[in-house]
Amino acid sequence: MKAAILRTLGGPDAVEYGEVPDPVPTGSQVGIDVHSSQVTYPDLLLTQGKYQLKPELPFILGGVVGGVVTSAPVGSDFAVGDRVTAITSTGGWAEKAVADVGMTFAIPAERTITEGTAVPFNYTTMYFALVRRGRLGAGETVLVHGAAGGIGTASVQIASALGARVIAVVSSPDKVDAVRAAGADEVIPVEGFKDRARELTGGRGVDIVVDPVGGDRFTDSLRSLAPEGRLLVIGFTGGDIPTVKVNRLLLNNLDVVGVGWGAFWTPRPTYLRDQWFELSNLMATGRLVPIVGQTYTLENATDALHSMAERRATGNLMLSIRES
Ligand SMILES: NC(=O)c1ccc[n+]([C@@H]2O[C@H](COP(=O)([O-])OP(=O)(O)OC[C@H]3O[C@@H](n4cnc5c(N)ncnc54)[C@H](OP(=O)(O)O)[C@@H]3O)[C@@H](O)[C@H]2O)c1
Known part of the structure:
Protein backbone atom coordinates (compact mmCIF):
# COMPACT_ATOMS: atom_id res chain seq x y z
CA MET A 1 0.00 0.00 0.00
CA VAL A 119 -14.30 14.60 14.99
CA PRO A 120 -11.96 12.44 17.11
CA PHE A 121 -9.21 14.66 18.43
CA ASN A 122 -10.12 18.36 18.04
CA TYR A 123 -13.87 17.98 18.77
CA THR A 124 -13.42 15.32 21.46
CA THR A 125 -10.74 17.49 23.08
CA MET A 126 -12.96 20.55 23.09
CA TYR A 127 -16.06 18.69 24.28
CA PHE A 128 -13.97 17.42 27.22
CA ALA A 129 -12.46 20.90 27.72
CA LEU A 130 -15.68 22.90 27.64
CA VAL A 131 -18.08 20.49 29.34
CA ARG A 132 -16.00 18.56 31.86
CA ARG A 133 -13.06 20.84 32.62
CA GLY A 134 -14.69 24.22 31.92
CA ARG A 135 -18.19 23.46 33.30
CA LEU A 136 -19.77 25.47 30.44
CA GLY A 137 -23.31 26.57 31.21
CA ALA A 138 -25.97 27.52 28.64
CA GLY A 139 -25.98 31.25 27.98
CA GLU A 140 -22.36 31.73 29.07
CA THR A 141 -19.87 33.61 26.88
CA VAL A 142 -16.77 31.85 25.51
CA LEU A 143 -13.77 33.67 23.99
CA VAL A 144 -11.71 31.48 21.63
CA HIS A 145 -8.09 32.25 20.64
CA GLY A 146 -6.71 30.80 17.39
CA ALA A 147 -10.38 30.49 16.45
CA ALA A 148 -9.87 29.64 12.76
CA GLY A 149 -7.64 26.62 13.51
CA GLY A 150 -8.63 23.01 14.19
CA ILE A 151 -9.06 23.40 17.96
CA GLY A 152 -10.48 26.89 17.44
CA THR A 153 -13.26 25.95 14.99
CA ALA A 154 -14.13 22.90 17.10
CA SER A 155 -14.40 25.19 20.15
CA VAL A 156 -16.63 27.65 18.31
CA GLN A 157 -18.92 24.92 16.98
CA ILE A 158 -19.28 22.96 20.23
CA ALA A 159 -19.75 26.04 22.40
CA SER A 160 -22.42 27.31 19.97
CA ALA A 161 -24.13 23.91 19.81
CA LEU A 162 -24.29 23.90 23.62
CA GLY A 163 -25.95 27.32 23.72
CA ALA A 164 -23.01 29.63 24.47
CA ARG A 165 -22.30 33.03 22.95
CA VAL A 166 -18.93 32.86 21.15
CA ILE A 167 -16.36 35.63 20.65
CA ALA A 168 -13.68 34.47 18.19
CA VAL A 169 -10.16 35.98 18.13
CA VAL A 170 -8.18 35.82 14.84
CA SER A 171 -4.89 37.32 13.69
CA SER A 172 -5.91 38.34 10.17
CA PRO A 173 -9.03 39.32 8.19
CA ASP A 174 -8.70 36.31 5.85
CA LYS A 175 -9.63 34.05 8.78
CA VAL A 176 -12.92 35.80 9.54
CA ASP A 177 -15.06 33.77 7.10
CA ALA A 178 -13.89 30.45 8.58
CA VAL A 179 -14.92 31.40 12.11
CA ARG A 180 -18.21 32.94 10.98
CA ALA A 181 -18.96 29.66 9.15
CA ALA A 182 -18.24 27.79 12.40
CA GLY A 183 -20.91 29.91 14.12
CA ALA A 184 -19.01 32.66 15.96
CA ASP A 185 -21.29 35.47 17.18
CA GLU A 186 -18.48 38.05 17.16
CA VAL A 187 -15.06 38.06 15.50
CA ILE A 188 -12.35 40.36 16.88
CA PRO A 189 -8.63 40.90 16.12
CA VAL A 190 -5.83 39.81 18.45
CA GLU A 191 -4.73 43.42 19.00
CA GLY A 192 -6.93 44.91 21.71
CA PHE A 193 -8.95 41.71 22.26
CA LYS A 194 -9.25 42.32 26.03
CA ASP A 195 -10.93 45.72 25.62
CA ARG A 196 -13.21 44.48 22.81
CA ALA A 197 -14.24 41.45 24.89
CA ARG A 198 -15.12 43.75 27.79
CA GLU A 199 -17.11 46.05 25.49
CA LEU A 200 -18.99 43.13 23.96
CA THR A 201 -19.99 41.83 27.40
CA GLY A 202 -21.11 45.18 28.81
CA GLY A 203 -17.94 45.42 30.94
CA ARG A 204 -18.51 42.10 32.73
CA GLY A 205 -15.98 39.92 30.85
CA VAL A 206 -16.32 36.42 29.43
CA ASP A 207 -17.02 33.23 31.37
CA ILE A 208 -14.48 31.02 29.58
CA VAL A 209 -11.32 31.69 27.55
CA VAL A 210 -10.14 28.83 25.28
CA ASP A 211 -6.37 29.22 24.86
CA PRO A 212 -4.52 26.98 22.38
CA VAL A 213 -1.93 29.76 21.75
CA GLY A 214 -0.33 30.74 25.11
CA GLY A 215 2.52 33.26 24.87
CA ASP A 216 1.99 36.93 25.61
CA ARG A 217 -1.82 36.90 25.36
CA PHE A 218 -2.17 35.04 28.63
CA THR A 219 -2.32 37.93 31.09
CA ASP A 220 -4.83 39.84 28.97
CA SER A 221 -6.88 36.63 28.72
CA LEU A 222 -7.09 36.53 32.54
CA ARG A 223 -8.08 40.20 32.51
CA SER A 224 -10.86 39.37 30.02
CA LEU A 225 -12.59 36.99 32.42
CA ALA A 226 -15.76 37.72 34.40
CA PRO A 227 -15.88 36.82 38.12
CA GLU A 228 -15.58 33.00 38.49
CA GLY A 229 -14.30 32.81 34.91
CA ARG A 230 -12.21 29.87 33.66
CA LEU A 231 -9.18 29.97 31.37
CA LEU A 232 -8.70 26.64 29.58
CA VAL A 233 -5.02 25.87 28.86
CA ILE A 234 -5.05 23.82 25.63
CA GLY A 235 -1.70 24.38 23.87
CA PHE A 236 1.15 26.71 23.00
CA THR A 237 1.18 27.38 19.25
CA GLY A 238 2.52 30.86 20.04
CA GLY A 239 5.73 29.22 21.30
CA ASP A 240 6.11 30.46 24.88
CA ILE A 241 4.58 28.75 27.90
CA PRO A 242 3.10 31.55 30.02
CA THR A 243 3.44 31.93 33.78
CA VAL A 244 0.69 33.25 36.04
CA LYS A 245 0.85 35.56 39.06
CA VAL A 246 -1.62 33.81 41.30
CA ASN A 247 -2.82 37.02 42.99
CA ARG A 248 -4.72 37.67 39.75
CA LEU A 249 -6.75 34.52 40.44
CA LEU A 250 -7.95 35.39 43.93
CA LEU A 251 -8.86 38.97 43.07
CA ASN A 252 -11.69 37.83 40.82
CA ASN A 253 -12.18 34.16 41.80
CA LEU A 254 -10.67 32.91 38.56
CA ASP A 255 -9.61 29.37 37.57
CA VAL A 256 -6.75 28.45 35.25
CA VAL A 257 -7.74 24.96 34.11
CA GLY A 258 -5.39 22.45 32.48
CA VAL A 259 -6.83 20.38 29.64
CA GLY A 260 -5.08 17.13 28.72
CA TRP A 261 -7.59 15.05 26.76
CA GLY A 262 -5.21 12.15 26.06
CA ALA A 263 -3.99 12.04 29.65
CA PHE A 264 -7.61 11.85 30.79
CA TRP A 265 -8.92 9.03 28.59
CA THR A 266 -5.79 6.82 28.46
CA PRO A 267 -6.53 5.22 31.87
CA ARG A 268 -10.33 5.38 31.19
CA PRO A 269 -10.83 4.04 27.64
CA THR A 270 -14.64 3.80 27.97
CA TYR A 271 -14.69 7.62 28.24
CA LEU A 272 -14.13 7.77 24.47
CA ARG A 273 -17.34 5.77 23.88
CA ASP A 274 -19.27 8.17 26.15
CA GLN A 275 -17.87 11.13 24.21
CA TRP A 276 -18.68 9.51 20.88
CA PHE A 277 -22.27 8.93 22.04
CA GLU A 278 -22.70 12.65 22.85
CA LEU A 279 -20.96 13.90 19.70
CA SER A 280 -22.79 11.39 17.45
CA ASN A 281 -26.08 12.73 18.75
CA LEU A 282 -25.02 16.29 17.94
CA MET A 283 -23.93 15.15 14.45
CA ALA A 284 -27.02 13.06 13.74
CA THR A 285 -29.35 15.91 14.69
CA GLY A 286 -27.40 18.44 12.58
CA ARG A 287 -26.38 20.55 15.60
CA LEU A 288 -22.77 19.70 14.76
CA VAL A 289 -21.64 19.52 11.14
N1 LIG B 1 -4.59 19.81 25.41
C1 LIG B 1 -5.01 18.89 24.56
O1 LIG B 1 -5.55 17.84 24.98
C2 LIG B 1 -4.86 19.15 23.09
C3 LIG B 1 -5.54 18.37 22.13
C4 LIG B 1 -5.42 18.70 20.78
C5 LIG B 1 -4.58 19.77 20.38
N2 LIG B 1 -3.91 20.48 21.34
C6 LIG B 1 -3.03 21.60 21.00
O2 LIG B 1 -3.80 22.72 20.58
C7 LIG B 1 -2.97 23.59 19.82
C8 LIG B 1 -3.73 24.09 18.60
O3 LIG B 1 -3.94 23.05 17.67
P1 LIG B 1 -4.76 23.35 16.32
O4 LIG B 1 -5.07 22.05 15.70
O5 LIG B 1 -5.86 24.29 16.57
O6 LIG B 1 -3.65 24.09 15.42
P2 LIG B 1 -3.92 25.08 14.17
O7 LIG B 1 -5.09 24.59 13.39
O8 LIG B 1 -2.63 25.25 13.48
O9 LIG B 1 -4.37 26.46 14.86
C9 LIG B 1 -3.54 27.10 15.78
C10 LIG B 1 -3.84 28.58 15.82
O10 LIG B 1 -2.90 29.17 16.71
C11 LIG B 1 -2.70 30.54 16.33
N3 LIG B 1 -1.29 30.90 16.43
C12 LIG B 1 -0.82 31.92 17.14
N4 LIG B 1 0.50 32.01 17.05
C13 LIG B 1 0.89 31.03 16.22
C14 LIG B 1 2.15 30.62 15.72
N5 LIG B 1 3.30 31.24 16.06
N6 LIG B 1 2.19 29.54 14.89
C15 LIG B 1 1.08 28.89 14.56
N7 LIG B 1 -0.18 29.25 15.00
C16 LIG B 1 -0.25 30.31 15.84
C17 LIG B 1 -3.22 30.67 14.90
O11 LIG B 1 -4.36 31.54 14.96
P3 LIG B 1 -4.22 33.11 14.67
O12 LIG B 1 -3.31 33.25 13.47
O13 LIG B 1 -5.60 33.54 14.38
O14 LIG B 1 -3.64 33.68 15.93
C18 LIG B 1 -3.66 29.28 14.50
O15 LIG B 1 -4.88 29.31 13.78
C19 LIG B 1 -1.70 22.78 19.50
O16 LIG B 1 -0.66 23.22 20.37
C20 LIG B 1 -2.09 21.35 19.81
O17 LIG B 1 -0.98 20.55 20.16
C21 LIG B 1 -4.04 20.19 22.67
Whole structure:
Protein backbone atom coordinates (compact mmCIF):
# COMPACT_ATOMS: atom_id res chain seq x y z
CA MET A 1 0.00 0.00 0.00
CA LYS A 2 0.99 3.65 -0.31
CA ALA A 3 1.77 5.62 2.87
CA ALA A 4 3.42 8.81 4.16
CA ILE A 5 6.45 7.76 6.17
CA LEU A 6 8.72 9.70 8.55
CA ARG A 7 12.32 8.39 8.50
CA THR A 8 14.12 11.35 10.15
CA LEU A 9 13.03 14.17 12.49
CA GLY A 10 13.49 16.77 9.77
CA GLY A 11 10.16 18.59 9.91
CA PRO A 12 7.46 18.50 7.19
CA ASP A 13 9.98 18.03 4.33
CA ALA A 14 11.16 14.76 5.87
CA VAL A 15 7.81 13.07 5.13
CA GLU A 16 8.23 10.54 2.28
CA TYR A 17 5.47 9.06 0.12
CA GLY A 18 6.18 5.43 -0.66
CA GLU A 19 5.24 1.76 -0.70
CA VAL A 20 5.04 -0.27 2.54
CA PRO A 21 3.56 -3.67 3.49
CA ASP A 22 -0.15 -3.75 4.39
CA PRO A 23 -0.80 -3.80 8.17
CA VAL A 24 -2.22 -7.07 9.58
CA PRO A 25 -4.94 -6.70 12.25
CA THR A 26 -4.52 -8.64 15.51
CA GLY A 27 -7.49 -10.46 17.08
CA SER A 28 -8.69 -7.27 18.84
CA GLN A 29 -8.23 -4.90 15.90
CA VAL A 30 -10.44 -3.63 13.11
CA GLY A 31 -9.01 -3.50 9.56
CA ILE A 32 -9.94 -0.34 7.65
CA ASP A 33 -9.72 0.77 4.00
CA VAL A 34 -8.82 4.40 4.63
CA HIS A 35 -10.81 7.12 2.85
CA SER A 36 -9.72 10.14 4.94
CA SER A 37 -7.06 10.92 7.52
CA GLN A 38 -6.63 13.93 9.76
CA VAL A 39 -3.64 16.26 9.82
CA THR A 40 -3.24 17.54 13.38
CA TYR A 41 -0.86 19.87 15.16
CA PRO A 42 0.78 16.90 16.95
CA ASP A 43 1.62 15.44 13.48
CA LEU A 44 3.62 18.62 12.83
CA LEU A 45 5.32 18.35 16.25
CA LEU A 46 6.07 14.64 15.61
CA THR A 47 7.99 15.50 12.41
CA GLN A 48 10.09 17.91 14.49
CA GLY A 49 10.64 15.49 17.41
CA LYS A 50 8.83 17.98 19.69
CA TYR A 51 5.78 15.90 20.66
CA GLN A 52 5.51 14.16 24.04
CA LEU A 53 5.19 10.77 22.27
CA LYS A 54 8.34 9.68 20.43
CA PRO A 55 7.57 6.68 18.17
CA GLU A 56 10.57 4.75 16.90
CA LEU A 57 11.67 5.81 13.40
CA PRO A 58 10.70 5.07 10.70
CA PHE A 59 6.93 5.21 11.21
CA ILE A 60 3.78 6.13 9.30
CA LEU A 61 2.24 9.38 10.53
CA GLY A 62 -1.48 9.82 11.13
CA GLY A 63 -3.43 9.51 14.39
CA VAL A 64 -7.03 9.47 13.13
CA VAL A 65 -8.52 7.70 10.10
CA GLY A 66 -11.94 7.22 8.58
CA GLY A 67 -13.04 4.62 6.10
CA VAL A 68 -14.74 1.28 5.58
CA VAL A 69 -14.25 -1.83 7.72
CA THR A 70 -12.54 -4.73 5.91
CA SER A 71 -12.31 -7.07 8.92
CA ALA A 72 -13.54 -6.99 12.51
CA PRO A 73 -13.08 -9.16 15.60
CA VAL A 74 -15.79 -11.80 16.08
CA GLY A 75 -18.43 -10.52 18.52
CA SER A 76 -17.48 -6.85 18.07
CA ASP A 77 -19.99 -4.13 17.17
CA PHE A 78 -18.48 -3.85 13.66
CA ALA A 79 -19.00 -5.71 10.37
CA VAL A 80 -17.33 -5.56 6.97
CA GLY A 81 -18.60 -2.51 5.08
CA ASP A 82 -19.35 -0.32 8.14
CA ARG A 83 -18.34 3.35 7.87
CA VAL A 84 -16.09 4.15 10.83
CA THR A 85 -13.54 6.55 12.20
CA ALA A 86 -10.73 5.37 14.48
CA ILE A 87 -7.89 6.66 16.63
CA THR A 88 -4.68 4.96 15.47
CA SER A 89 -2.01 7.17 17.16
CA THR A 90 0.30 6.45 14.19
CA GLY A 91 -0.19 4.57 10.92
CA GLY A 92 -3.13 6.59 9.64
CA TRP A 93 -1.57 8.30 6.60
CA ALA A 94 -1.89 5.19 4.51
CA GLU A 95 -4.30 3.35 2.24
CA LYS A 96 -5.00 0.74 4.93
CA ALA A 97 -4.93 0.97 8.73
CA VAL A 98 -5.70 -1.09 11.80
CA ALA A 99 -7.25 0.18 15.04
CA ASP A 100 -8.21 -1.27 18.39
CA VAL A 101 -11.89 -2.08 18.49
CA GLY A 102 -12.36 0.23 21.52
CA MET A 103 -10.94 3.15 19.54
CA THR A 104 -13.21 2.61 16.53
CA PHE A 105 -16.50 4.47 16.21
CA ALA A 106 -19.44 4.22 13.81
CA ILE A 107 -20.05 7.38 11.75
CA PRO A 108 -23.70 8.49 11.84
CA ALA A 109 -25.53 7.98 8.52
CA GLU A 110 -26.23 11.72 8.34
CA ARG A 111 -22.52 12.62 8.01
CA THR A 112 -19.90 11.84 5.35
CA ILE A 113 -16.86 9.72 6.18
CA THR A 114 -14.67 12.83 6.00
CA GLU A 115 -16.93 14.79 8.37
CA GLY A 116 -16.97 11.89 10.85
CA THR A 117 -13.19 11.55 10.60
CA ALA A 118 -12.74 15.20 11.56
CA VAL A 119 -14.30 14.60 14.99
CA PRO A 120 -11.96 12.44 17.11
CA PHE A 121 -9.21 14.66 18.43
CA ASN A 122 -10.12 18.36 18.04
CA TYR A 123 -13.87 17.98 18.77
CA THR A 124 -13.42 15.32 21.46
CA THR A 125 -10.74 17.49 23.08
CA MET A 126 -12.96 20.55 23.09
CA TYR A 127 -16.06 18.69 24.28
CA PHE A 128 -13.97 17.42 27.22
CA ALA A 129 -12.46 20.90 27.72
CA LEU A 130 -15.68 22.90 27.64
CA VAL A 131 -18.08 20.49 29.34
CA ARG A 132 -16.00 18.56 31.86
CA ARG A 133 -13.06 20.84 32.62
CA GLY A 134 -14.69 24.22 31.92
CA ARG A 135 -18.19 23.46 33.30
CA LEU A 136 -19.77 25.47 30.44
CA GLY A 137 -23.31 26.57 31.21
CA ALA A 138 -25.97 27.52 28.64
CA GLY A 139 -25.98 31.25 27.98
CA GLU A 140 -22.36 31.73 29.07
CA THR A 141 -19.87 33.61 26.88
CA VAL A 142 -16.77 31.85 25.51
CA LEU A 143 -13.77 33.67 23.99
CA VAL A 144 -11.71 31.48 21.63
CA HIS A 145 -8.09 32.25 20.64
CA GLY A 146 -6.71 30.80 17.39
CA ALA A 147 -10.38 30.49 16.45
CA ALA A 148 -9.87 29.64 12.76
CA GLY A 149 -7.64 26.62 13.51
CA GLY A 150 -8.63 23.01 14.19
CA ILE A 151 -9.06 23.40 17.96
CA GLY A 152 -10.48 26.89 17.44
CA THR A 153 -13.26 25.95 14.99
CA ALA A 154 -14.13 22.90 17.10
CA SER A 155 -14.40 25.19 20.15
CA VAL A 156 -16.63 27.65 18.31
CA GLN A 157 -18.92 24.92 16.98
CA ILE A 158 -19.28 22.96 20.23
CA ALA A 159 -19.75 26.04 22.40
CA SER A 160 -22.42 27.31 19.97
CA ALA A 161 -24.13 23.91 19.81
CA LEU A 162 -24.29 23.90 23.62
CA GLY A 163 -25.95 27.32 23.72
CA ALA A 164 -23.01 29.63 24.47
CA ARG A 165 -22.30 33.03 22.95
CA VAL A 166 -18.93 32.86 21.15
CA ILE A 167 -16.36 35.63 20.65
CA ALA A 168 -13.68 34.47 18.19
CA VAL A 169 -10.16 35.98 18.13
CA VAL A 170 -8.18 35.82 14.84
CA SER A 171 -4.89 37.32 13.69
CA SER A 172 -5.91 38.34 10.17
CA PRO A 173 -9.03 39.32 8.19
CA ASP A 174 -8.70 36.31 5.85
CA LYS A 175 -9.63 34.05 8.78
CA VAL A 176 -12.92 35.80 9.54
CA ASP A 177 -15.06 33.77 7.10
CA ALA A 178 -13.89 30.45 8.58
CA VAL A 179 -14.92 31.40 12.11
CA ARG A 180 -18.21 32.94 10.98
CA ALA A 181 -18.96 29.66 9.15
CA ALA A 182 -18.24 27.79 12.40
CA GLY A 183 -20.91 29.91 14.12
CA ALA A 184 -19.01 32.66 15.96
CA ASP A 185 -21.29 35.47 17.18
CA GLU A 186 -18.48 38.05 17.16
CA VAL A 187 -15.06 38.06 15.50
CA ILE A 188 -12.35 40.36 16.88
CA PRO A 189 -8.63 40.90 16.12
CA VAL A 190 -5.83 39.81 18.45
CA GLU A 191 -4.73 43.42 19.00
CA GLY A 192 -6.93 44.91 21.71
CA PHE A 193 -8.95 41.71 22.26
CA LYS A 194 -9.25 42.32 26.03
CA ASP A 195 -10.93 45.72 25.62
CA ARG A 196 -13.21 44.48 22.81
CA ALA A 197 -14.24 41.45 24.89
CA ARG A 198 -15.12 43.75 27.79
CA GLU A 199 -17.11 46.05 25.49
CA LEU A 200 -18.99 43.13 23.96
CA THR A 201 -19.99 41.83 27.40
CA GLY A 202 -21.11 45.18 28.81
CA GLY A 203 -17.94 45.42 30.94
CA ARG A 204 -18.51 42.10 32.73
CA GLY A 205 -15.98 39.92 30.85
CA VAL A 206 -16.32 36.42 29.43
CA ASP A 207 -17.02 33.23 31.37
CA ILE A 208 -14.48 31.02 29.58
CA VAL A 209 -11.32 31.69 27.55
CA VAL A 210 -10.14 28.83 25.28
CA ASP A 211 -6.37 29.22 24.86
CA PRO A 212 -4.52 26.98 22.38
CA VAL A 213 -1.93 29.76 21.75
CA GLY A 214 -0.33 30.74 25.11
CA GLY A 215 2.52 33.26 24.87
CA ASP A 216 1.99 36.93 25.61
CA ARG A 217 -1.82 36.90 25.36
CA PHE A 218 -2.17 35.04 28.63
CA THR A 219 -2.32 37.93 31.09
CA ASP A 220 -4.83 39.84 28.97
CA SER A 221 -6.88 36.63 28.72
CA LEU A 222 -7.09 36.53 32.54
CA ARG A 223 -8.08 40.20 32.51
CA SER A 224 -10.86 39.37 30.02
CA LEU A 225 -12.59 36.99 32.42
CA ALA A 226 -15.76 37.72 34.40
CA PRO A 227 -15.88 36.82 38.12
CA GLU A 228 -15.58 33.00 38.49
CA GLY A 229 -14.30 32.81 34.91
CA ARG A 230 -12.21 29.87 33.66
CA LEU A 231 -9.18 29.97 31.37
CA LEU A 232 -8.70 26.64 29.58
CA VAL A 233 -5.02 25.87 28.86
CA ILE A 234 -5.05 23.82 25.63
CA GLY A 235 -1.70 24.38 23.87
CA PHE A 236 1.15 26.71 23.00
CA THR A 237 1.18 27.38 19.25
CA GLY A 238 2.52 30.86 20.04
CA GLY A 239 5.73 29.22 21.30
CA ASP A 240 6.11 30.46 24.88
CA ILE A 241 4.58 28.75 27.90
CA PRO A 242 3.10 31.55 30.02
CA THR A 243 3.44 31.93 33.78
CA VAL A 244 0.69 33.25 36.04
CA LYS A 245 0.85 35.56 39.06
CA VAL A 246 -1.62 33.81 41.30
CA ASN A 247 -2.82 37.02 42.99
CA ARG A 248 -4.72 37.67 39.75
CA LEU A 249 -6.75 34.52 40.44
CA LEU A 250 -7.95 35.39 43.93
CA LEU A 251 -8.86 38.97 43.07
CA ASN A 252 -11.69 37.83 40.82
CA ASN A 253 -12.18 34.16 41.80
CA LEU A 254 -10.67 32.91 38.56
CA ASP A 255 -9.61 29.37 37.57
CA VAL A 256 -6.75 28.45 35.25
CA VAL A 257 -7.74 24.96 34.11
CA GLY A 258 -5.39 22.45 32.48
CA VAL A 259 -6.83 20.38 29.64
CA GLY A 260 -5.08 17.13 28.72
CA TRP A 261 -7.59 15.05 26.76
CA GLY A 262 -5.21 12.15 26.06
CA ALA A 263 -3.99 12.04 29.65
CA PHE A 264 -7.61 11.85 30.79
CA TRP A 265 -8.92 9.03 28.59
CA THR A 266 -5.79 6.82 28.46
CA PRO A 267 -6.53 5.22 31.87
CA ARG A 268 -10.33 5.38 31.19
CA PRO A 269 -10.83 4.04 27.64
CA THR A 270 -14.64 3.80 27.97
CA TYR A 271 -14.69 7.62 28.24
CA LEU A 272 -14.13 7.77 24.47
CA ARG A 273 -17.34 5.77 23.88
CA ASP A 274 -19.27 8.17 26.15
CA GLN A 275 -17.87 11.13 24.21
CA TRP A 276 -18.68 9.51 20.88
CA PHE A 277 -22.27 8.93 22.04
CA GLU A 278 -22.70 12.65 22.85
CA LEU A 279 -20.96 13.90 19.70
CA SER A 280 -22.79 11.39 17.45
CA ASN A 281 -26.08 12.73 18.75
CA LEU A 282 -25.02 16.29 17.94
CA MET A 283 -23.93 15.15 14.45
CA ALA A 284 -27.02 13.06 13.74
CA THR A 285 -29.35 15.91 14.69
CA GLY A 286 -27.40 18.44 12.58
CA ARG A 287 -26.38 20.55 15.60
CA LEU A 288 -22.77 19.70 14.76
CA VAL A 289 -21.64 19.52 11.14
CA PRO A 290 -17.85 19.12 11.45
CA ILE A 291 -15.87 21.61 9.39
CA VAL A 292 -13.60 20.08 6.79
CA GLY A 293 -10.86 22.60 6.01
CA GLN A 294 -8.13 22.40 3.38
CA THR A 295 -7.88 18.87 1.96
CA TYR A 296 -4.69 17.34 0.52
CA THR A 297 -3.68 14.07 -1.15
CA LEU A 298 -1.46 11.53 0.60
CA GLU A 299 1.37 12.51 -1.76
CA ASN A 300 0.99 16.16 -0.69
CA ALA A 301 0.90 15.59 3.09
CA THR A 302 4.02 17.75 3.40
CA ASP A 303 2.08 20.74 2.05
CA ALA A 304 -0.59 20.24 4.73
CA LEU A 305 2.06 20.31 7.45
CA HIS A 306 3.63 23.46 5.98
CA SER A 307 0.22 25.16 6.00
CA MET A 308 -0.10 24.39 9.70
CA ALA A 309 3.47 25.46 10.51
CA GLU A 310 3.00 28.74 8.64
CA ARG A 311 -0.25 29.59 10.45
CA ARG A 312 -2.37 29.32 7.27
CA ALA A 313 -4.54 26.34 8.27
CA THR A 314 -8.27 26.88 8.73
CA GLY A 315 -10.68 24.28 10.13
CA ASN A 316 -9.65 20.64 10.31
CA LEU A 317 -6.99 19.72 7.74
CA MET A 318 -7.62 16.40 6.02
CA LEU A 319 -5.96 13.97 3.62
CA SER A 320 -8.28 12.48 0.99
CA ILE A 321 -7.00 8.95 0.33
CA ARG A 322 -9.90 7.17 -1.46
CA GLU A 323 -13.16 8.35 -3.03
CA SER A 324 -16.08 7.80 -0.60
N1 LIG B 1 -4.59 19.81 25.41
C1 LIG B 1 -5.01 18.89 24.56
O1 LIG B 1 -5.55 17.84 24.98
C2 LIG B 1 -4.86 19.15 23.09
C3 LIG B 1 -5.54 18.37 22.13
C4 LIG B 1 -5.42 18.70 20.78
C5 LIG B 1 -4.58 19.77 20.38
N2 LIG B 1 -3.91 20.48 21.34
C6 LIG B 1 -3.03 21.60 21.00
O2 LIG B 1 -3.80 22.72 20.58
C7 LIG B 1 -2.97 23.59 19.82
C8 LIG B 1 -3.73 24.09 18.60
O3 LIG B 1 -3.94 23.05 17.67
P1 LIG B 1 -4.76 23.35 16.32
O4 LIG B 1 -5.07 22.05 15.70
O5 LIG B 1 -5.86 24.29 16.57
O6 LIG B 1 -3.65 24.09 15.42
P2 LIG B 1 -3.92 25.08 14.17
O7 LIG B 1 -5.09 24.59 13.39
O8 LIG B 1 -2.63 25.25 13.48
O9 LIG B 1 -4.37 26.46 14.86
C9 LIG B 1 -3.54 27.10 15.78
C10 LIG B 1 -3.84 28.58 15.82
O10 LIG B 1 -2.90 29.17 16.71
C11 LIG B 1 -2.70 30.54 16.33
N3 LIG B 1 -1.29 30.90 16.43
C12 LIG B 1 -0.82 31.92 17.14
N4 LIG B 1 0.50 32.01 17.05
C13 LIG B 1 0.89 31.03 16.22
C14 LIG B 1 2.15 30.62 15.72
N5 LIG B 1 3.30 31.24 16.06
N6 LIG B 1 2.19 29.54 14.89
C15 LIG B 1 1.08 28.89 14.56
N7 LIG B 1 -0.18 29.25 15.00
C16 LIG B 1 -0.25 30.31 15.84
C17 LIG B 1 -3.22 30.67 14.90
O11 LIG B 1 -4.36 31.54 14.96
P3 LIG B 1 -4.22 33.11 14.67
O12 LIG B 1 -3.31 33.25 13.47
O13 LIG B 1 -5.60 33.54 14.38
O14 LIG B 1 -3.64 33.68 15.93
C18 LIG B 1 -3.66 29.28 14.50
O15 LIG B 1 -4.88 29.31 13.78
C19 LIG B 1 -1.70 22.78 19.50
O16 LIG B 1 -0.66 23.22 20.37
C20 LIG B 1 -2.09 21.35 19.81
O17 LIG B 1 -0.98 20.55 20.16
C21 LIG B 1 -4.04 20.19 22.67
